[in-house]
Amino acid sequence: MTSIYASSTNASSSTSGANLLRISGMASGIDTDAVVKSMVSNYQSKIDKANQAKQTLQWQQESYRGIISSIKGLQDYFDPLSSKYMLSGNSFNTNGVTNPNSSIATGASNSAAMPGTYTVNVQKLAEQAKVEGTSQDSMVKVTTLSNWTGGQTLKFNLDADGAGTGVAKDVDITGLTGSTPAELVASINSKIAVSDLNGKMSASYVSDSTGNYIKFMKSDSTANITLKNSGIGGTTVSEVSSADDLVINSGISSASKLSDLGITGSFSLSYDAATNTSPKIIDTTSVSTIKDLMDKVNSATGGEVTMSIDDTTGKISFQSKDYGSTSTIKIGEVDGATHTIMSKLGLAGAVPVVVGTVTTNTITIAGKDALVDITAPGQTTPTTTTQNSNKFTINGVAYSLVSKGSASITVTSNSDTVVSNMKKFIEDYNSIVSTINTKLTEKKDKNYAPLTDAQRTSMSADQITTWETKAKVGILRKDDNLTNLMTQLRGTLYSPVYSSYNSADATTGKVSLKFGTYGTGAIGIDTSTDYSDGGKLVITDEKKLKDAIENNMGDFKKMFIGASSTDLDTTKPYVGSAKYNEDGIFSRMDNIMRDYVASPGLGKDGTYSLSGYMNIFVNKQYDFGTSGTSGKNTLSDQVYNKTLSISKFQTQLNDASTRYYAKFTALEKAMNKLNTQQSSLSSMLGTSS
Template sequence: MSDVSSVASGTTGAGGGNMIRLTGLASGLDVDALVKKMMAGEQTKLDQAQQTQQTEQWKQEAYQDIIKNIKELQSSFFDSGTSDKNILSQSNFAPFTVSAANGSSTVDTSVATFTPIVGAQTGKYTVSVAQLAKGAGVTNTLAAGDTLATKLTDITGTSEKSFGLILNVGDGNINITLDNTDGKATIGDLVNAINNQSSGYVNAKFSELTGKFTLSSAATGKSSTLTIVNGTSASLSSIIGFSTDTVENKGAGLTTKDVTKDGVTTQFVVTAGDWKITSDSASNYKVNGSAAIQNSQNADVTITVPGGTSVHFTDTPGSETGTQPGKSTNNFTIDGMSYMLSSEGTASVNIGSDTSKVYDKIKSFIDKYNSIVDDIQTKLTEKPNKDYKPLTDAQKSQMTTSQITAWETKAKVGILRNDDNLEIMLNDLSTAFTTSVNNVGLSLGRYSSNNFGIDTSKDYTTPSHIDIVDPEQLKRAIATKGDQISKMFTNISAIPNTIAKDGTVEYDSSLGQYKEDGILTRISKILQKNVGYTNTTFNSAILTSFANKQYDFTLTGTGGKNTLPDQIYEQQLKIKDIKTKMATKQEKYYQQFSKLETVMNQLNAQQSELSSMLGS
């Protein structure tokens, strides 16, 4: 913080330059000391404004620390990108272990991955995969030696400035464009263009090992389609593997041609110089010697569950009685078991019981949650010590570094006392635990007949704290009421969001959606409301925007919203104004003393002249 000497920089001379000020030579007065005393009132105003700014900056830092801790909680327990870090994933509430059925120490996942969720059985599961689900596609083998860095013009033999590809997936067209103005577009660029511009509906890849370029629909199953549509650059046919030469009778009109191989018929449609390829074939075959159509197909898989019951999912005609249609995807869940098929073959696992996994997950969340809410509660209730205010620069100059640190630690106490935003958030979090979840049959509390060993703290100083009051009871509930425990924590209501008049989503305990949501689902939404979604930093959430977003730009005519950056900015403007006024007033005082010096010099000169005359 500044004293009067600092605000006068640039105006140290009577003329306002950077001269060294020489004062009091004639009068014998300590002008600097006198001016400093005369400026003491203004210096106090400056110190107070800077202390206020420092307090607001400390408050901002405290907010940012809280936000950081909550974001860490989100990253550890609400990251939807990985089930291990997403406590809302049903697999985290499935009290099961997965082990190899053949006694191996590791589970082979080359054919299938088994993930038990709530509802699975203990015992042996087996899958036999005769055929994976696939999407529709085209595969073409390029010239030997082609790599991802091979230029498209070297393959097509043209000098086109751009390449276009129009694909139809389902009911909509996808337009792919690739700039080739410099003639340097490569196979790798084409692969990236298709994957980046198709919004996940189409997959393109090129293998440098086999030389195969593959284009396929991301969706699998026999109902999935991929169509290369009129308007596609004809030169790309040499890469994708089809051209207008594939069929006869090309003309200005629409021409169709049935191609039959091994008793399987596929229809090609050609319009003018462009082309369109579709297939309703149930098998793959070569066209023009290099291109192959990959027809969509369902997975053919047999599942055997504990107890020996088997179900065959197939589309093969004449299959045995009791079969079901083939699976349209390689990832599916049936009766509490999630299957992810990877290749053809047979795989088996043993499913065992393990309540400790679910218990440990719940406990680890509660421990982290409590550390955050207890810390916030402490900050909301601690009283500030009025004897410890932010230090001025003058005070700091008289102290050691350790003394300054110790002082500021005490000065920061109580800066978040009774903070509205934090109090509302803690109340919302507490309500998320104490409000019953509809249609579950469990409730929080020590004495409820349907409790499951968890309750709010009995300590009135930590009202948001959650206790596992009976660990064994919680473990029993996990083992015997697994479905209820899962719904109690992770249920997601099917009721749509309630939208307020201002366009924001309403979410409170009065809404049907809230009452059906599980406890942790509520917690996740409350945290999103206050600090934004998991793995996001800059957002418009309540705490984040209050701590970090500046709306007030007074100098440009934009009004503020009293966020902490707004408050800090306001103090900066106030400090700037005080310093300007201080500099003006200080210069005024020095000018007055300068005039006094001038008068004193004149008097001294007259006195000297008079003495000289009398002496002579």
């Protein structure tokens, strides 16, 4: 008897997800794996289709993000932080300025300035409030050099031990010569060098805004030296004889201690009229330096008042930060002090001031306003203006005053810069139009779908890249979001711009300029007549564009960067609203792009998801549930939904495979049992296969 057992040369076994032992074709001769694979092919087909759909969605996200990133680049023109920013008046400034008298006054201009020559006569400069003391050094003013030469005498009194206990003696410096200050100082020092004053003092020449001086400086700290105020027989320098005796010191600088000036108390400081009733209290000690006091003053007033010392002249001063008559410094001694601090600082003119029960010895001084005569182009009579600063702007011209005198400032108009900026914008805008128009119109080749895993295994990397490049074509064809965006952007160009919009009478209130090539007010910018360009912008008449810029800048700015003061009804669309109609073209584009891709600067890589309709549609996932039904159908939700479907189909495939393998395993066991019985029967009958 012939046996019904048939062996399989490719018998194999495998384990299912349930660890079921799979016996493949050992008894039946059936290629179980191939049969099961065929039986579950409908599930695999569902998985492949879901994976392909998911891949298409991910490619759409990728393509969208590229477009969003490009739009974000165009938004740089509407970003105040960008160098391309065009929503300010300065971006439309056609004016240049010539300043031939920059040592007296200079000017800068914006687009509001009238071209022409401005004559500026600076009568007075604005000044800071400043309290300046007299020198704390040992100085004598030189009014006339000849008063010091020609045999004149300087009489000094010297107490050599510095304790006041030694024998004081007079030292005369006679026979002074010199035709220049430097020669006079050299003469004095040469006479000192051969006298009892040698090594104990020296002289130098100092000049500042208040005059010329001979400065005497003690170099021996143990010596007491006094310049006497009278000579013998009229031979004493006349400019000395009119002064009190002058004690020679070692010079005052920021490093000097306050005790060197004889100051041990406190004083108050008030730096403007608003704080006169609440003066700042500055505490001092004898060991504090002038630099310490300067730092305290500067800190206490928050920089509104600066204290300084000229180390050359030994003059202490207080100066306000602000200019003009409204800037005031008030310096006073705290009540109860000896009222000598002001004089020790070299500050003269203090008067007693009583505030409540407090009396202060006070100096008050205000700044000064600038007084300027300005004759603008077309004027024959100057306009006199008072300003509290040396920098101010009038009618678009920013003036900077430097010194007294007359100056001319010439403002010229040149439209080339604005035209150049418009060309750059048009180039970048057209790039966006080209990109989006290509995506909207390219046709998909149905022969190129996303590859399945099985297809990828049989292809090289280059073949996969070539295939997928073709498969990505047309995935955004006729996309609603991109179509609506382009429709709205084109609409910004041809909807009239109004200075004031009245929906009941839309024929009035329009600015005098319009988009286009022909007709009254046309600015020479239009859309391409080539339909395939998809609405690209072209400059059709550069002369008209320049004329509009140079001769009608006011309406040109309104047309492009005008910003409506009308509030938007948030329950209604922006496009078509009163605000939309009163906004300029660039302002409209800015608002529309914000609606689609969020504010300028946010999410330049295209992955931002918190605002902007297109950003949210592409990137935001709302659905995180297990059913895939709680989202808002964004692309991220759709990708998530496909991921759930793939997981579900994979589970179904695994379950079906397990069932089928179980049945074939049972069949194999039955066949083995039957074959065993057959073999036993054959043995009993004495037959063999």
